[in-house]
Amino acid sequence: MAHVPVMIEEVLKFFDPKPNQNFIDCTLGDGGHAFAVLERIAPNGQLLGIDADPDAIAIVESGIRNQELGNRLILENDNFRNLAAIVREKKFGPVYGILLDLGFSTSTLERGRGFSFEKDELLDMRFDPRGGIRAAEIVNGWDQRQIAELLEEYGEEKLAREIASKIVAERKKKPIVMTKQLVETVLMAYREKLKSKQEVPWVGGIHPATKTFQALRIEVNDELGALQEVLPQAVEVLQAGGRLAVIAFHSLEDRIVKQFFRSWPDAKIKILTKKPVVASDEEIKNNPKARSAKLRVVAKV
Ligand SMILES: C[S@@+](CC[C@H](N)C(=O)[O-])C[C@H]1O[C@@H](n2cnc3c(N)ncnc32)[C@H](O)[C@@H]1O
Known part of the structure; x- marks a missing residue:
């Protein structure tokens, strides 16, 4: 499109x-x-x-x-x-x-570079794929506090600390390399916090992964x-x-x-x-x- x-x-x-x-x-x-x-x-x-x-x-x-x-x-x-x-x-x-x-x-969402949380793609998010850090490197490499600060600062994400903690727990089991893995991790944090059994507990008409993806994209591309x-x-x-x-x-x-x-x-x-x-x-x-x-x-x- x-x-x-x-x-x-x-x-x-x-x-x-x-x-x-x-x-x-x-x-x-x-x-x-x-x-x-x-x-x-x-x-x-x-x-x-x-x-x-x-x-x-x-x-x-x-x-x-x-x-x-x-x-x-x-x-x-x-x-x-x-x-x-x-x-x-x-x-x-x-x-x-x-x-x-x-x-x-x-x-940009159609490039297959992990910009969209609606698709299952490698967590990359670089506008220019010829250089720079990939989103997966942040998700799997940064410490919990750094991830929480990133989500808070660039995503204005209210559940930044909960999501960062879930990311660290999940990546210990298996590296988070695909967008769907990250989406599921964010959803787990939301379901737990909201005590929701819904597959996707939408918040104010916004998908819970929106802010996490925004924060990562802003950081990856400075x-x-x-x-x-x-x-x-x-x-x-x-x-x-x-x-x-x-x-x-x-x-x-x-x-x-x-x-x-x-x-x-x-x-x-x-x-x-x-x-x-x-x-x-x-x-x-x-x-x-x-x-x-x-x-x-x-x-x-
Ligand atoms: C909102 S889109 C522009 C859409 C365009 N005005 C149109 O009508 O099709 C933003 C574009 O800026 C590019 N972009 C974002 N940050 C950039 C940067 N720092 N340097 C160069 N291009 C950048 C993205 O790759 C994307 O293609």
Whole structure:
């Protein structure tokens, strides 16, 4: 299933792309936002599309049917934390707009790398499978206290300590290498705590494994570190009057974006969204992933 771009109308409204402007999409994914921008910046505007996931880049590349579009879409398989170096190396610019649509896409869940708790796959969770630590290494290698802190901090998981304790007990019997093993371990902790006999004791409409998976994914990909690194680079790379739009999907990300924007002097950037923009009820109905999205935009002075 293709990823449905979140808040695309709102992003386009803030960017208001004009013919021949250049843009950067730091989180290309399936290219939903990128192609909408590319259409509006024809005939000569270019878009630099970055994604850490080599499959995302390969799929977008293989879908380019038309030479004209191919010439205007520049692809880079890299982490957006290297934004300034990429722009320098490609001599890309001037840059009118930069988009960060954070986290993972529907397509990421289909990669077979253990992002989804609904599938039984190896516990990997790396956006870029060519390097870095796998989720299974954390689950089987970290001590109980470290796991509990991770689940608490990055998952905001209320049962962090109980889940960490169950993980350590289960991995002694057999290493936890598959997503379903981890899901079952989390469910055991929940059933015990809630004294529930239900197969899946849903909490507030959320599957109990959601937060554990979120915490592991954030850690594996150092998502918050990458975000902190890219924001100042994005402001630097923009031309005067250019816009930076960030869509965050949980409070940890949104807090970093909000604080970063507020920490810059007014002489440097102007905040265009006093409050974060959220998706319309209509969009949320059609695309539940949009429910938690928060869009913040600044203009470079
Ligand atoms: C929400 S999706 C973007 C979807 C895209 N806007 C679309 O409409 O199809 C986020 C994408 O960012 C990528 N990503 C996440 N963190 C990254 C990072 N630090 N550097 C580069 N790409 C990253 C993921 O691999 C994923 O493809």
